[in-house]
Amino acid sequence: MLSQMIEVLAPICIIVLIGFLMGRSKAGLETRALSSLVLLVATPALIFHTLASLQVPTETIQIMSGAALLCLAVAGGLGLAALLIFKGAVRSYLPPLMLPNSGNLGLPLVFLAFGQEGLELGIAYFFVVALVQHSFGMSIYAGTLKLGVLARQPLFYAVAAVMAVTWLDVTVPTIVLTTTEMLGGMMIPTMLILLGASLSRLQITDLRPALAIAFGRLIIGISSALLAIYLLDFSGVMAGTVFLLASMPTAIVNYIYAERYQHHPRQVAGSIVVSTVLTFLCLPGIVWVALAIAGPQ
Incomplete structure (x- = not known):
């Protein structure tokens, strides 16, 4: 179990550290452009390729x-x-408190912990979180419901395409699968580098709310995961995947919307830093519980 945990955690920590050091250096890492590339291109491509090529059941x-x-x-x-x-x-x-970082940190974790099966399940979980973050989450900061934002999310169309291919039993051309595989392959390492770079630039201006939100996110995330696993009677890799993804720290996208609509952006930024650091400190325990829940692989 210990060696398995090290194999899961070490690559993630190394890549995040690379992103952190690049963010601190004069390399000029353009995080906004990379974020757009991941959100608009790499993530939809990975979702489509993984779910369509492996024919994940609807x-x-x-x-x-x-x-x-x-x-x-x-x-x-x-x-x-x-x-x-x-x-x-x-x-x-x-x-x-509500929206976890299931993408930047969660997907690499489930992939390293549970392999391709975990990635398939994780993507089916993650795209819902991403859509909620960029619609309902943004609407909370904006003060008005903006469900129309969903129509502008490439993630939505990637999932719709997968559903159409699955239901109609269409054979996806090899050139499409190869292209989406190449584009999707950059998502996970790029997300981790972006996570490190973002952490290098965010600052903690008020430790008290940052600590409260960080501990609250961890407790709420674990509680929601365990309740969902119990109510849905999950077991195996499916249960382990849900536990990992729901237990992740506060999503960085929350800072983007807090800044845009001016709702305590500096405090939100601080909560993201503390929440991420806290989760990294607790990762050995979180991964151990996830592996224990999943059982022998």
């Missing part, structure tokens, strides 16, 4: 999508209750 996609929605709903409910009890700013801190 039922599996639906089950993992439902698990993601359940985890987010539970996390949102717990986060809202905590903020109302402690009189926190809902529009500033609900997204950081």
Whole structure:
């Protein structure tokens, strides 16, 4: 178990460190352009290639999508209750408590922990989280519901294409699979480099709310995962994947929207840094629990 955990954690830590050092250096890493490339090109390509080429059953996609929605709903409910009890700013801190970094950190983890099967399940989970982040999450900061944003998300069309290919039993041309495989292959390492670079630039301006949000995200994430696994009667790799992805730290995208709509952006940035550091410190335990839940591979 120990060697397996090291094999999972070491590559992630090394690549994140590379991104952190590049962010601190004068290399001029253009994180905004890379983020757009990952969101608009690499992620939809990886989703389409993984789900279409490996012919992941529609039922599996639906089950993992439902698990993601359940985890987010539970996390949102717990986060809202905590903020109302402690009189926190809902529009500033609900997204950081509710929305995990299932992409930058979560997908590499499930891939290294559970291989291709984990990646397939993880992608079916992650695309729901991503769509919610860029629609409902943004709407919380904006103060108005912006469901029309979904129509502009390439992720949405990638999943729709997978569904169409699966239901119609269409054979995807080799050139399309090869292209999407090449484009999707850059997503995971680029996400980790972006995570490191982003952490190198975010600052902690107020430690108290940062610590509160960081611990809250970890507790809420683990609680939502365990509840979903219990209610949906998950086991094996599926249960381990849900546990890992739901337990991830606060998503960096929350800072982007907090900054755009000016809802405590510096405090949100601090919560992301502390939440990520806290999760890294707890990763051995989180990975151990995920592997134990999944059972022998």
